[in-house]
Amino acid sequence: MPELIAKPALDAAPVTLAGITLSVADPGRITFVAPFPGQEKAVAKLLKPLGLGFPAPNTALTKGEARIVWTVRGQAALIGVPVPEGMQAAAAVTDQTDGLAAFALRGARAAEVLARLVPIDLREAVFPPGSAARSGLNHMPLILVREEAGFLILTFRSMARTAWAELNEVLHHIEARDRLTN
Amino acid sequence: MRLNCPLCGSRDRREFYYRGAADYLDRPEPDAPPEAWDNYLHLRDNPMGVTKDLWYHDQGCTSWLLVTRNTLTHEILDVKLVAEAGE
Ligand SMILES: [Zn+2]
Numbered sequence: 001m002p003e004l005i006a007k008p009a010l011d012a013a014p015v016t017l018a019g020i021t022l023s024v025a026d027p028g029r030i031t032f033v034a035p036f037p038g039q040e041k042a043v044a045k046l047l048k049p050l051g052l053g054f055p056a057p058n059t060a061l062t063k064g065e066a067r068i069v070w071t072v073r074g075q076a077a078l079i080g081v082p083v084p085e086g087m088q089a090a091a092a093v094t095d096q097t098d099g100l101a102a103f104a105l106r107g108a109r110a111a112e113v114l115a116r117l118v119p120i121d122l123r124e125a126v127f128p129p130g131s132a133a134r135s136g137l138n139h140m141p142l143i144l145v146r147e148e149a150g151f152l153i154l155t156f157r158s159m160a161r162t163a164w165a166e167l168n169e170v171l172h173h174i175e176a177r178d179r180l181t182n
Numbered sequence: 183m184r185l186n187c188p189l190c191g192s193r194d195r196r197e198f199y200y201r202g203a204a205d206y207l208d209r210p211e212p213d214a215p216p217e218a219w220d221n222y223l224h225l226r227d228n229p230m231g232v233t234k235d236l237w238y239h240d241q242g243c244t245s246w247l248l249v250t251r252n253t254l255t256h257e258i259l260d261v262k263l264v265a266e267a268g269e
Pocket of ligand 1: 190239243
């Protein structure tokens, strides 16, 4: 096996405008885990030593560096940790680390950025930390995780530059509007 | 228009793909007579009122949904996961 060189999806410096910071994130290893029929309990048991379980729809569980995010029906993304030994026997396991690009959006007004791109209500009262959603970032597939300080945004790696451009553009819109109205 | 996905919650129409009448769930056996296949593929009712159709939540949970709606009032009456509708 040749040693492959890991490269980030995008080489972009963080951008801060209107008190909101957009940056390329490195959440670590990402693995999709889809329990085989009847194996939900076995999967939950394997996740327990990590301090995690199998997440309910629209939620994410976090324990230190480890987290697991509901993605679609019967599937979750295990992030930041290796797959527990024995998981292959209980679930379909696919490594997505190189398939997804990750961005962090931080700041009290981060939801205002996504309000222009994502067709769901992301205000903190409706979508508090611990929430996750599968939706669209404009026209791109999106896995969205609410964190204490903002959002983790996952989309296909092949769309990394477009996602960055669209998020960056909204930051500029918000900053320009602030300048005109304040 | 919004659909209340049983998994994702209330979502905008743009997240969904419309497949067609729920008749597509009743696929005939491979050796069924040509009339059954003709009916399955081509013959549709066009109800004025309650109808059932299939939608795919492609920008969401990737589930097939069985949607009951009223063509007269545009009311969405029910949304079920196809995967669970038969149980
Ligand atoms: Zn859904």
